[in-house]
């Protein structure tokens with residue numbers, strides 16, 4: 605573990621009631637780096653992100669956020685420490701406009717940074733700029749997803765967790781969202797991306813984890829993963 609890590613999980617076990625879902629999950633996200641979480645449905649990717657966010661409390665093991673032991677801390681404390689989470693599904697305010705949705709999320713980052721303003725987010729998402737006064741519930745699915753990501757950026761986070769943000773969207777919109785993710789990465793923001801598009805993840809992420817039944821069975825960079833295509837076949841069916 606280095607002092608430069610934003611998020612560290614060490615041997616985390618987590619449950620839903622009696623159901624044991626994370627079986628010794630470990631990961632390390634250095635500042636500014638991009639990590640993918642791959643794995644079939646039900647393997648514990650979302651639960652891993654929820655555990656980071658304080659939405660699921662680990663029963664054992666350690667979650668460390670920016671060097672601070674974070675097991676069981678409240679989700680809003682995690683968010684205020686600079687970790688933004690875009691969950692599966694789209695959480696926007698349907699009865700607020702695009703502008704209001706973005707402004708209500710606006711704040712400085714944990715160290716006072718204000719890199720992401722309304723203007724910058726709109727530069728990233730020209731479609732949102734065209735729809736500033738539209739109600740949230742009048743947006744298409746893709747626009748709602750862009751708004752969700754835009755809202756996360758407005759909090760000026762140090763790390764962004766993206767859970768299947770391209771799921772169920774038209775190919776053109778998916779491509780737009782991938783371009784945005786690439787731009788966000790280019791800004792030096794740390795990211796954890798859960799997505800089914802292995803090719804995009806291979807092109808983008810510095811580090812890939814394959815998750816099987818709540819633990820990591822592979823961890824390495826794109827070259828290491830490409831050298832073991834049987835892993836992708838076995839664990840992702842590609």
Ligand SMILES: Nc1ncnc2c1ncn2[C@@H]1O[C@H](COP(=O)(O)OP(=O)(O)O)[C@@H](O)[C@H]1O
Pocket residue numbers: 620623625643644645646647648649650651652
């Ligand atoms: N709220 C919940 N209550 C009980 N079981 C859950 C809940 N959410 C997820 N699970 C179970 O936990 C396991 C891991 O789920 P999840 O983390 O959502 O996997 P993934 O994101 O990799 O598809 C699955 O077996 C799933 O059915």
Ligand SMILES: [Mg+2]
Pocket residue numbers: 649650651692767
């Ligand atoms: Mg999931």
